[in-house]
Structures are given as structure tokens and as C-alpha cells.
Amino acid sequence: MNDLSDILSIIKLSCKKISNIIQNSNPLKLSKLSNEYNLSGDNAKKLDLMANIILTTNLSKCKHIKTIGSEEEPELINTDFKTAPYMICFDPLDGSSNIDVNITTGTIFAVYKYGEDNNIVNGNNIVMAGYCLYGGSTQLIVATDVVNIYQLDTDFKIIIENWTIPNKGTFYSINESNKHIWLDNRNNKFINKLITQKYSARWVGSLVADGHRTLIKGGFFSYPSNDNNIDGKIRLLYEAYPFAYIFKVAGGFSLHEKENISLLDINYPVDCHQKTPIILSSKYEFTIFTN
Ligand code: FDP
16 A cells, blocks of 8 residues: 555545444534634534544554644644655534534545655645545545545445546535625626526535535535635635645636635645635636636
């Protein structure tokens, strides 16, 4: 086994555990606020913290990993393996507002390879990224040089190899209740244009679910900056970079609305919890948005 398949095995084991907890517990109890707060600034639910403990405990034993970053940890954690080649960052439980109502949540991760000078420059240092969906079934989407989709039976088994995103979709996914406070005025015009082309709206409110729909069916997903979230809401290291990587490998696109470049080219942040506006898209919608 090579380094990445070792890391992937640990992710599979951890996601299977998290999936079992979700399948076998009362969602109202799992969604209770913990007394602790995560230092990325959000209230942490019980399930968020359980998922974090499972992932950090398992991954900190992996000899290939030098550093761990999690939404639920204040700072990056150094493992015992000081000369290991990789950093892993994850959101242990994305979509917390959907836990109590038994709607899809997920785990998002990215594995970064340190450069020669022991640096990570941006999202292009990613060598593997993915997410696990805890939904109608539990699926794991993994991007290396191709995107593969696994489904959990007794273990994760590949159900689709080499997934590519369709060129065009029929849905756009954006929280339109923020339309009066969006900072990029392209959004309103763009959505009106899609509506005239018979597009419909979808918003689950879990990045994993809305991003997954866009990856499978094509279309447009965005969480733009707004008056209340000037830097956007999605975290760069463990949400935006991984999704940007997955979309790129699948033949799709990502964009930072202010810089007008791929999210992967945005500089590695000083703060490991830095937020960013995010756009993920198939080709047709991306071409309209950027022209
Ligand atoms: P959540 O706070 O529930 O974890 O990452 C943050 C996130 O969910 C995304 O998964 C989701 O796309 C977004 O926030 C939803 O935000 P709104 O509630 O503002 O729509």
C-alpha cells in the first residue's frame, strides 16, 4: 500500500464509525449543543465533537501525517511524525444545522503534500481530497488523479470509477435569502438569466449535499460574500480547497468571486480557519458567470 491508500483506509474506518453513530442514534440528541465551543467560531454540536475525536485520534497515529487541521481544533496539531510528508485538514461534520432533522451531513477532507521547503503554497499542494455523505446511503467521494465514488455496505466498495461532471446542469444552489446583502452584483443578474433558461433552485444547507448534487448533475453552487460574512462563510482549508480540487479533477470549475481565479490558486491562509466566498460549477454555467 502507498501512503495515500494508508491514509484513505483510516478515513474509511473513521467515516464508517461516524456513519454508524448517525444511523443508530436519536438525531435530536446528536444535535444538542455541546458545552464546549469550537475555536473556528461556531457552536459545536455533540456529533461534531464525536466525529472530530474519531478522526483526530485515528489520523494522529498515521506515520505519513505530520500535521492535522480540524474545524473543531483551535490550531493545527503536530503529530509525533515530524518528518512525515503530509498535512490533513477536515471538517469532521459539515452541515450541522441538518443533524436534528435527519438530512444529509458529511465529512470533508484534503491531504496536502509539503513542498521541498516544507511549505504549502495553496490548494495545488493537495494530492487527495474527498467527502463522505451521511445521507440515504453513506457514500465516499475521493479525488486523486481521478474521482471515484464508494458506497458503504459492510465496508466501502467502489460503485463508480473516474466520475466526470456533466457539462451543464438544470439547478442552481445558493442561499437566496441573502440576495439583498450579496457583495458581488453579478449574482442577481446571473440567477435571473438561469431562471429564464428554466433552471430551478435547490438549497439543502449542507455543503456536502449541495456540492455533491452539483458534481453529479452539473449546475452551479455558490456561497458568495455578503454584508454579514464579508469573507464568505465557507472555510478555505477544509471545505473550499477540497471541493475545488474534486471539481477540477472531475472536469469542473471553481472560482473566488473577488480574485477571479480558481480557489486552488488562492494563497494558503495565515489563519487555519480562514473563510472564503466559493463558486463550484459545471462548464456551461461557469462560462456564463465569467463572461
Ligand atoms: P453548517 O454551518 O451547518 O455546518 O460550512 C458551513 C455550512 O453549514 C455549509 O455546509 C452550508 O453550505 C452553509 O454553512 C449553510 O449556510 P446558511 O445556513 O447560511 O445557508
